[in-house]
Amino acid sequence: MDNETIGSTLDQVADLLEIEGASVFRVRAYRGAARTVSALASPVSTLPEKGPGSLEELPGIGKDLAGKIRELAETGELALLHELKSRTPESLIHLLELPGLGPKRAKAIHEGLGIDTIEELEKAAREGRLRALKGVGPKLEAQILEGIAARAARGKRISLAEAEAQVEPIVARLRETEGVSQIEVAGSYRRRRDNVGDVDILVAADASIAIGKKLISDPATDKVLADGDTKTSVLLKSGLQVDLRVVPVESFGAAMHYFTGSKAHNIAIRTLGVRRKLKISEWGVFQEDKRLSGEREEDVFASVGLAWVPPELREDRGEIDAAREGKLPKLVERADLRGDFVEGNLDADGIAAIASAWGAKGAAWLVVLGATRHDALRAQKHAGKVTLFAGAVVPVGADGSIGTSEDVDVVIGEIHAENLDEKSITQALVTAAKSGRIHVLARPWNGGKPKQFDVEAVAKVCREHGVLLGLDARPGFLAGADGYARAVKDTGARIAITSRAASADEAAHIRFGLDQARRGWCEAKDVANTLSAEELENLLARR
DNA sequence: GCCGTTTTCGGCCCGACTGTTTTCAGTCG
Incomplete structure (x- = not known):
């Protein structure tokens, strides 16, 4: 069973335990384990x-x-899991997906009305039978019906790229509101997760300003979910949920920290606070009832003896120990990158457009995939200061054999892994890395999902043979890339971020790959895109 | 179920909002 399935199975266990009324800490333990296993780069x-x-x-x-x-x-x-299912119908888990329904109500609905499925729930709600339960009235009943009707549209996570496209215009409009001193997007968006479920916008301002109303009347807003003094939640027409919080300026740092998460990171930080007899909330850091700080995010970390942690690392994956010991990585930045791997069906204008963007950053290079050396030399005159390399993507066979390529400078090996199991892929990749015929090993991909293999074992061989491990930066190819990058980095091998851009617009996608490399704790030295053209040439020549 | 610079037992983050209430439970993030 693969890690993702193990994770979702543990989540099922947590759901059923919760409905049964098990200890919240036991449930939390299962959820934590689910999260940890899902994030592992290599199979258990x-x-x-x-x-x-x-x-x-x-x-x-x-x-x-x-x-x-x-x-x-x-x-x-x-x-x-079998035992739990024998006591509690599995179908109750789906009730938890409805807004306003949690484990307590799901259990009450099951025990009080004998309802096990969404279909039965819908029927009961229409007949007004739900309000027979204690704590359920007409509003909740209506909310449940609405949730059932809308369940296909909501709850879906969308790509970070898509979220950016939807949210940036809204933030720009909100920013114009009078009385706003700061406005930032927090949550998984700020942590740069490859997909986001909802978006948290945080505003520093006097609570009396009408920014919540402004979000409600925004052209992109479809429906209002909550409308309080400090919190407004809406559903956009696209189905994306946006939460807006207003906090006073003196709490902005504490609120940024809190709403950036992750939940597991926050729990860990607050636990450190508890040991120091501090109470840490979105309003600030408190001792007894005395407010110590909270205006800046650094204050929150400092209050528990930690250095400021970049949002991309806040997943409770060791960043807290690293921050305490002063061992946080100096994450690779956009300005460190000097080159990219782009698709070769670009005309001279296309190459010139991408090259001019890179040329502004000094010694720069592009590997043009699908071009021959001859093509690259011919295109060089359009590329100005940017050095062009010819590259090819060649298939890696199930036995690790390498396909033939044109006369090129850079060879990317890509395995076609549809029918291979973990061990076979690992073996094939190891063989390919040892062949001396490839410079970059692409990340195996299959049916919209990354294929699992022993990343550590392959990365170790790649390190020994000077082979780079590819990280595809295209939206849609980023799932699990953070864990992959982390595993590669920990092995001491190097990743190569490839935008595979076919246009100047798509070349900007490299930042999504960069995001995941940063989430994988990568520093400039861990990423081959930070090499100068000359350094890259030396690396290629060593093979 | 996990875990230990107060601990191998007794803790385990914190607050907002909603809908149902008559003082609060449940949900959510």
């Missing part, structure tokens, strides 16, 4: 049984959960 089966790097060493995973994760990885089954 490749982790060592004991000692460093083993399951038990992962934060929030102890003996019990490690055993359950192994049970799932090896057998695809989990005895506990």
Whole structure:
């Protein structure tokens, strides 16, 4: 069973435990483990049984959960899940997806009315039978019906690129509101997750300003979900949920920290605060009832003895220990990048357009995929100061064999992995990396999802043979790229971010790859795009 | 279920909003 499926199975267990009324801490433990396993770059089966790097060493995973994760990885089954399903119908999990319905009400609905499915729930709501339950009135009943009708549209996560396109115009309009001193997007958007479920906009201003009303009347807004003094939630016409919070200037840093998350990071930070007898909330850092700080985000970290942590790292994946020990990475930045890998069906104008953007940044290069050396030399005169390399994407066979390529400078090996299991892919990639015939190994991809393999094992061979590991920056190819980058970095190998752009507009996509590299703790030295043209040429020549 | 610069047992983040209430439970992030 792959990591993602193990994660969603553990989430199912958490859902059922929650409906049963199990300890919230036990539920939290399952959710934490689900998150941790889903984020692992390599399959659970490749982790060592004991000692460093083993399951038990992962934060929030102890003996019990490690055993359950192994049970799932090896057998695809989990005895506990069967047991839970025998007591509580699995279909109740879907009730939790409806807004306003949580575990308590789901349980009450099941036990009080004998309802197990969304269909039965809809029927009961239409007949007005739900309000027989304590704590449920006509409004909640209507909300549930509305939620059932809209359930296809909402709850879906969209790509970061799509979210940016929707949210930036709204923020620009809100920014014009009088009395706004600062406005920022927080949440997973600020952490640069490759997909976002909703968007949190944070405003520093007097609570009395009418910015919530402004969001409600924004042309992109479809429906109002909540409308309080400090919090306004709306659903856009696209189905994306936007939450707007207004906080006073003196709380802006604390609020930015809180609403940026992640939830797991916040819990860890607040736990550190508890040990120091501090209370940390979105309003600031407090001792007793005395307010200590909160205007700047740095204040929150400083109050628990930590350096400021870049948002991309705030996932409770070791950033807190690193911040305490002064070992946070100096993350690679846009200004560090000097080159890219672009598609070759560009005409001279296309190459000139992309090259001029890079040329402004000093010694720069482009690898043009699908071009021969001859093409590259011919195009060079349009590229100005930017050095052009000819590149080719060649297939890697199931046995690790490399296809033939034209006369090029850079060869990217791409495996066609549809029918291969983890072990076969790993083996094929290792063989390909050792062949001496490729410079970059593309990330295996299959049916809209990254293919799992033993990233550490492959990256180790790549490091020894000077092969770069590709990170495809196109939106839609970024799933799990952060964990992949982290695993590559930890092995000491280097990634190559490839925009695979076919136009100047698409060349801007490289920043989405950069986002994921940063989420993977990569510094400039871990990313081959930071090399100068000369350094890249030397690297290619060494092979 | 996890975990330990107060701990191997007793804790485990914090607040806003809503709808139902008669003082609060449930949900959400």
